[in-house]
Amino acid sequence: IPAGMNEWMLAVVLEMTNETAFIGLSDRSRGSIPLAELTWARACWENQKLGPEILQVPEVLTRGDVIAVESLISQGKEDEQPTKTYALRQIPDVEGGFVALDPHTGRILAMVGGWSFQESQFNRVTQAMRQPGSAFKPFVYLAAIEEGYTPASVILDAPFVIDQGPNLGLWKPENYGREFGGPATLRFGIEKSRNLMTVRLANSIGIGKVVEAARRFGIGVFQPHLSIALGSGETTLLKLTAAYAMLVNGGKQISPSLIERIQNRHGLTIARRDKRPCAECQGVLGLNPNVPRLMDYRKRVTDPATAFQVTWMLKGVVDRGTGRRIRELGRPLAGKTGTTNKSFDTWFIGFSPDLVAGVYVGFDKPRTLGYKQTGSNVAAPIFKNFMELAMADQPPVPFRIPRGIRMVRIDAKTGRLPEPSTERMI
Numbered sequence: 127i128p129a130g131m132n133e134w135m136l137a138v139v140l141e142m143t144n145e146t147a148f149i150g151l152s153d154r155s156r157g158s159i160p161l162a163e164l165t166w167a168r169a170c171w172e173n174q175k176l177g178p179e180i181l182q183v184p185e186v187l188t189r190g191d192v193i194a195v196e197s198l199i200s201q202g203k204e205d206e207q208p209t210k211t212y213a214l215r216q217i218p219d220v221e222g223g224f225v226a227l228d229p230h231t232g233r234i235l236a237m238v239g240g241w242s243f244q245e246s247q248f249n250r251v252t253q254a255m256r257q258p259g260s261a262f263k264p265f266v267y268l269a270a271i272e273e274g275y276t277p278a279s280v281i282l283d284a285p286f287v288i289d290q291g292p293n294l295g296l297w298k299p300e301n302y303g304r305e306f307g308g309p310a311t312l313r314f315g316i317e318k319s320r321n322l323m324t325v326r327l328a329n330s331i332g333i334g335k336v337v338e339a340a341r342r343f344g345i346g347v348f349q350p351h352l353s354i355a356l357g358s359g360e361t362t363l364l365k366l367t368a369a370y371a372m373l374v375n376g377g378k379q380i381s382p383s384l385i386e387r388i389q390n391r392h393g394l395t396i397a398r399r400d401k402r403p404c405a406e407c408q409g410v411l412g413l414n415p416n417v418p419r420l421m422d423y424r425k426r427v428t429d430p431a432t433a434f435q436v437t438w439m440l441k442g443v444v445d446r447g448t449g450r451r452i453r454e455l456g457r458p459l460a461g462k463t464g465t466t467n468k469s470f471d472t473w474f475i476g477f478s479p480d481l482v483a484g485v486y487v488g489f490d491k492p493r494t495l496g497y498k499q500t501g502s503n504v505a506a507p508i509f510k511n512f513m514e515l516a517m518a519d520q521p522p523v524p525f526r527i528p529r530g531i532r533m534v535r536i537d538a539k540t541g542r543l544p545e546p547s548t549e550r551m552i
Contacts, residue, residue: 261464
């Protein structure tokens with residue numbers, strides 16, 4: 127059995143019609159695959175371009191093929207199809223990683239380092255160094271806010287050209303879609319992931335401020351090149367997800383951890399990650415009615431007001447921007463998409479007030495994922511599916527507003543207070 131099969135089964139194609147494939151399984155039972163469960167298996171051409179749509183079973187399978195299948199019962203579809211009905215499966219060529227953690231403690235709640243540990247022991251959460259693309263942009267805007275900008279500040283969305291030096295030519299970054307919008311607010315720039323606005327902003331405050339913010343948040347130590355503003359510096363999914371956690375927790379430093387406590391065979395704790403003293407935690411559980419008060423020794427990496435402003439801008443990404451498909455969950459959520467040049471790597475890092483999750487999708491040997499494959503349509507749906515399940519039984523919690531923040535309505539286009547001519551307010 128090939129590595130990476132997981133819960134799937136091997137089957138052989140016995141007979142077929144245009145609408146159904148009839149299969150035999152290793153336990154000598156028989157089943158069928160309806161056309162609807164193999165229409166995904168379109169041909170893959172150069173640069174991940176998809177072939178024509180599948181209209182008949184023989185376009186995919188031939189008699190005698192040995193294939194991987196999954197029972198529809200295991201997918202919860204037993205009411206939609208008769209028993210012994212299966213779906214065609216394939217071990218994916220693309221890889222990825224996923225991590226979820228508590229933004230207040232750094233406790234890692236879930237981690238998926240790749241499709242199958244049997245197939246590859248390489249952990250793409252902790253070991254894969256990749257360019258985050260636009261998923262890095264929030265830290266450019268954070269550095270700008272620390273320098274006195276606000277989400278309502280206006281910056282120009284227009285062509286930007288810089289001379290890189292002798293024999294290096296001109297650097298001319300472009301927006302996705304190659305369009306320009308003129309003057310626009312910082313909030314709009316991050317919601318729509320405008321490259322030109324981000325580069326111009328980084329150039330205005332100095333790329334050194336951006337690099338320093340990346341260091342403070344543990345993303346990495348980068349050279350002060352302007353392309354860093356667009357996420358050209360390599361990092362890991364775990365580092366970037368932890369950095370987002372420091373935004374939603376109010377600017378407090380955390381260290382991701384898999385081990386909270388170690389006990390011996392007698393139940394005695396011999397090591398623990400949280401070393402803060404707690405006299406009220408001793409004794410018999412339940413006898414002390416008071417909630418223990420622990421000192422907060424976490425180092426501050428930015429002030430709460432700045433962290434909240436970036437968090438609120440990232441909420442706008444979900445409400446109105448490149449992450450708006452996640453808005454369907456109807457919960458307070460924020461995050462940012464990321465896509466590198468030629469769609470080599472796609473990202474989505476997002477969070478609720480008490481849960482942060484990061485998704486990366488790409489090939490181990492970098493190559494394009496395909497035309498118009500972006501963080502919005504590749505990585506964001508994975509985040510959405512996880513959040514839908516992880517928060518299904520929890521009431522919605524709004525983002526916590528720190529002291530010193532006052533919410534006012536502004537003209538979405540100009541960033542100024544609304545006037546009679548204002549068309550849209552936020």
